[in-house]
Amino acid sequence: MTYREKSGPSRRDVLAAGAGLVGSSLIPANSFGQTGAPVDLANWSPEYVRKIAGTLEVDTAADCAKIVPLDYRGNITFWYVGPTDASPRIEHEIDAEFWAAFAKTYPNITVEKQSFDYNTILDKLRTAALGNSAPMVARLMLLWAPELAAKGFLNELKPEDVGHSSAEFWPAAMKAVTWRGKTYGVPTYNETMALIWNAELFEQAGLNPEEPPATWDDLVNYSRTIKEKTGKFGYGMVARRNAGNTPYRFMPQCWAYGGGALDETAAAPRYEQVLLDSPGTKAALQASYDMYVRDKSVPVSALTNTQNENQDPFLSGNLAMMISHPSEYAVMLDKAARLSGDERARADRAIAKVRYGLIPKGPARRAVAFGGWNAHIFKPSVTGGKHDMEAARALVTFMTGPEWSTKLAWAGSNPGNLRGFKTSWMKKRLETIRFLDVTTSMLTYGVPFPVIPESTEIMNIIVPDMMQNALTGRMSVSAAADAAARQVRDALSI
Amino acid sequence: MAVMEVNGRRPRRGERRSLVRRIWRQRHDYLYVLPAIAVMLLVIGYPVYATIYLSFFNTPPNLALDDKIFVGFDNYWRIAMSDSVHQATWNTMVWTLWSTLFSFIIGFAAALALNREFFGRALVRGTLLVPYVISAVAAAYVWRWIFHSDFGVIGAISVELGLTDHPINFLDNQTAVLPSLILVNVWKEFPFAMIMMLAGLQTVPDPLLRAAQVDGANAWQRFWHITVPHLKGVALVTILLLLVANLNSFTIPYVMTGGGPAGASEIWITHIYQIAFGRIRFGLASAYSVILFLVMMSAGYFYVRALTRGDKDNS
Numbered sequence: 001m002t003y004r005e006k007s008g009p010s011r012r013d014v015l016a017a018g019a020g021l022v023g024s025s026l027i028p029a030n031s032f033g034q035t036g037a038p039v040d041l042a043n044w045s046p047e048y049v050r051k052i053a054g055t056l057e058v059d060t061a062a063d064c065a066k067i068v069p070l071d072y073r074g075n076i077t078f079w080y081v082g083p084t085d086a087s088p089r090i091e092h093e094i095d096a097e098f099w100a101a102f103a104k105t106y107p108n109i110t111v112e113k114q115s116f117d118y119n120t121i122l123d124k125l126r127t128a129a130l131g132n133s134a135p136m137v138a139r140l141m142l143l144w145a146p147e148l149a150a151k152g153f154l155n156e157l158k159p160e161d162v163g164h165s166s167a168e169f170w171p172a173a174m175k176a177v178t179w180r181g182k183t184y185g186v187p188t189y190n191e192t193m194a195l196i197w198n199a200e201l202f203e204q205a206g207l208n209p210e211e212p213p214a215t216w217d218d219l220v221n222y223s224r225t226i227k228e229k230t231g232k233f234g235y236g237m238v239a240r241r242n243a244g245n246t247p248y249r250f251m252p253q254c255w256a257y258g259g260g261a262l263d264e265t266a267a268a269p270r271y272e273q274v275l276l277d278s279p280g281t282k283a284a285l286q287a288s289y290d291m292y293v294r295d296k297s298v299p300v301s302a303l304t305n306t307q308n309e310n311q312d313p314f315l316s317g318n319l320a321m322m323i324s325h326p327s328e329y330a331v332m333l334d335k336a337a338r339l340s341g342d343e344r345a346r347a348d349r350a351i352a353k354v355r356y357g358l359i360p361k362g363p364a365r366r367a368v369a370f371g372g373w374n375a376h377i378f379k380p381s382v383t384g385g386k387h388d389m390e391a392a393r394a395l396v397t398f399m400t401g402p403e404w405s406t407k408l409a410w411a412g413s414n415p416g417n418l419r420g421f422k423t424s425w426m427k428k429r430l431e432t433i434r435f436l437d438v439t440t441s442m443l444t445y446g447v448p449f450p451v452i453p454e455s456t457e458i459m460n461i462i463v464p465d466m467m468q469n470a471l472t473g474r475m476s477v478s479a480a481a482d483a484a485a486r487q488v489r490d491a492l493s494i
Numbered sequence: 495m496a497v498m499e500v501n502g503r504r505p506r507r508g509e510r511r512s513l514v515r516r517i518w519r520q521r522h523d524y525l526y527v528l529p530a531i532a533v534m535l536l537v538i539g540y541p542v543y544a545t546i547y548l549s550f551f552n553t554p555p556n557l558a559l560d561d562k563i564f565v566g567f568d569n570y571w572r573i574a575m576s577d578s579v580h581q582a583t584w585n586t587m588v589w590t591l592w593s594t595l596f597s598f599i600i601g602f603a604a605a606l607a608l609n610r611e612f613f614g615r616a617l618v619r620g621t622l623l624v625p626y627v628i629s630a631v632a633a634a635y636v637w638r639w640i641f642h643s644d645f646g647v648i649g650a651i652s653v654e655l656g657l658t659d660h661p662i663n664f665l666d667n668q669t670a671v672l673p674s675l676i677l678v679n680v681w682k683e684f685p686f687a688m689i690m691m692l693a694g695l696q697t698v699p700d701p702l703l704r705a706a707q708v709d710g711a712n713a714w715q716r717f718w719h720i721t722v723p724h725l726k727g728v729a730l731v732t733i734l735l736l737l738v739a740n741l742n743s744f745t746i747p748y749v750m751t752g753g754g755p756a757g758a759s760e761i762w763i764t765h766i767y768q769i770a771f772g773r774i775r776f777g778l779a780s781a782y783s784v785i786l787f788l789v790m791m792s793a794g795y796f797y798v799r800a801l802t803r804g805d806k807d808n809s
Contacts, residue, residue, distance in 0.1 A: 122771075123771045126771070126774070130559060147555050147556070147774065150555070150556040150557070150558075151555075151556075151557065151558040151559075152558050153558075233644070240752055240754065241752045241753060241754050241768075242752050242753075242768065242772050243752070299643070299644045300643040300644055300661075300663050300666050301642055301643040301644045301645075301665070301666055302666070303665075303666040303754055303755040303756075304638075304643075304665050304666055304750070304751050304752065304754060304755070309642075312645075313644070313645065318645070452556070453554075453555040453556040453774075454554075454555055454556070456555070456772070456774065457555065457772060457773045457774060460772055461768060461772045461773055464754075465756070465757075468754050468755045468756040468757075469756050471755075472668055472755050472756040472758075474668070474756045491554075491773075
């Protein structure tokens with residue numbers, strides 16, 4: 001195969017520059033007069049998060065007016081992954097509220113918005129960009145930005161362009177919007193997950209109902225014990241191919257054992273060393289194999305399941321543990337509200353016994369996939385020449401400010417703008433959303449997926465294939481990991 | 495201008511001049527089909543050309559399409575050497591042949607049953623059409639839950655009846671997954687064969703059947719010696735159309751299993767989709783598409799031959 005890297009600085013140079021940019025302490029003041037990081041990340045804990053919530057008042061309209069006048073007239077097209085039938089009702093309400101609020105703030109900016117399914121938006125975006133009909137603005141999952149930036153589809157865009165400061169956002173989030181030393185987006189909200197369990201099933205299995213498994217080895221043992229003692233499935237494994245849910249659940253396990261896809265867990269990753277065939281990755285894969293094949297303590301359907309397929313079994317008391325967002329609780333409440341009779345009673349019992357805890361740690365670390373979404377502005381060359389930069393900046397400023405960075409993250413996420421943690425809306429979230437403090441405290445363990453264009457291929461195809469090859473017995477655990485590592489080396493030509 | 499064959503051979507010079515005169519005399523007929531041809535060139539011709547062109551390039555995810563790298567036949571060589579292609583090819587053959595065979599047999603049987611009068615015939619015919627008209631995506635999702643390896647209806651019934659100790663593993667089993675998907679596909683496709691064969695059965699001359707009955711032919715003899723010969727043409731067309739449809743079939747395997755587990759239900763179409771939109775290798779996916787296109791064109795050639803042979807027989 002003939003392959004040629006584009007000429008320019010090496011990955012090492014640009015990524016080191018990017019890390020320096022992100023880690024720099026000399027962040028200029030934003031247009032709102034804020035300097036430096038607005039929160040103390042070194043002391044991040046559920047207690048600290050509660051302490052700072054409600055200490056900042058925000059006037060979003062006034063803040064936006066400093067960037068783009070409120071009477072500005074313009075048109076923009078916007079693509080995003082909006083609420084679906086599987087989303088909790090509150091997400092639908094907030095989505096509607098957001099657009100109403102933007103229309104009120106900027107009554108003369110028309111937004112042609114389109115909402116797509118999570119699993120289809122990226123394909124449609126690639127096709128649209130090739131056909132010069134990409135939207136002007138899009139809110140995209142952070143894994144997708146490097147490919148779009150590498151292909152030259154995205155305008156350079158940094159928080160300073162929309163009145164914020166880079167220091168106001170999670171360093172890992174800023175890393176995810178940086179490609180070859182340049183920034184191409186502004187984080188909107190950032191997601192982590194937690195371990196969710198059914199305390200009643202723990203109790204029936206003779207386990208402490210209020211304590212999650214501390215390590216991944218413990219999780220494997222818990223899953224087996226629950227299956228043996230109750231007949232119910234222990235852990236809701238997800239191993240479907242081409243579904244984003246899969247790497248978000250397997251990679252934290254992999255990182256915990258000291259493995260990884262590349263060196264994404266390093267302080268300054270270079271993305272030149274493949275770790276899928278490392279002892280840590282093989283240990284994580286072996287743990288999955290033990291649960292699926294040896295113990296049969298996870299659903300047989302894991303190979304074709306996404307997280308959606310775990311929801312009903314958990315709610316009906318047939319599944320004891322799963323990894324998911326804080327919004328999973330809201331989904332359970334919504335689903336239970338639609339049931340009746342015995343099914344409703346079982347669902348209510350499961351909900352009453354829901355617990356959230358930190359994702360288990362492994363020999364190397366505790367880790368969670370640092371997920372999230374970023375706002376990007378596309379270049380006029382891929383939008384068919386239609387471009388209204390000021391209107392686009394207005395939307396991005398509005399969306400990434402502390403108010404809407406918090407509100408849009410209401411049920412399932414955390415504000416990308418760190419100032420959002422200090423607002424009254426964060427305080428209300430903490431008071432009304434159960435378990436939010438748990439997922440919030442996982443943020444410091446967040447590891448972003450490799451910030452390279454091949455990340456989607458690695459996470460959505462190669463990693464699930466590795467899992468399926470091992471779990472079906474088509475290959476041994478070691479051979480499956482080795483084969484996956486070869487594919488990554490071939491893809492990256494290293 | 496391409497030279498048309500006359501009576502199966504290249505025309506001589508005198509004949510070519512008369513051919514040109516005939517085409518010129520009928521130029522208005524060509525003008526009438528010109529808009530359709532223009533649209534076809536735009537929506538089919540250009541994409542085919544672009545796909546063939548792209549198949550000679552490497553398009554890694556970190557390069558814009560404008561920066562693609564010419565690699566000649568390297569993509570085709572990679573396909574020939576790829577293990578995953580061998581599995582996808584085998585799966586495609588199994589999927590296509592069994593889906594076509596069972597769809598045709600069940601559709602033909604249903605057509606034979608519906609060809610005679612009975613009470614409620616219209617209702618039965620309408621009911622049997624339902625799988626064909628249902629959205630493939632909706633059907634795939636419903637069947638996915640029917641076949642669900644842990645909480646599916648079939649598995650639950652089999653445990654309840656004591657047939658098995660555990661729910662049956664249909665979709666997460668490398669051996670059972672393809673037959674399960676074929677079953678769903680046959681359920682979806684057989685009404686098409688039923689409609690085609692039912693239409694064909696209407697052309698079988700009734701007097702001939704009655705005359706044969708008077709002469710002492712039994713039901714099987716009438717079917718085999720009268721009905722089947724009359725249905726050869728429509729049967730061939732139906733089978734070819736089913737073959738093409740099944741080769742192209744994407745929704746059921748993709749929605750139900752995504753090609754898993756471990757590639758056990760990966761067919762060419764889903765494999766191409768993964769290469770293009772999962773791995774973002776448009777050049778390689780284009781090479782796959784060109785190969786599939788050539789296979790489909792071969793099937794299309796036989797389809798057109800079967801159609802035109804029918805026209806010649808009738809003329």
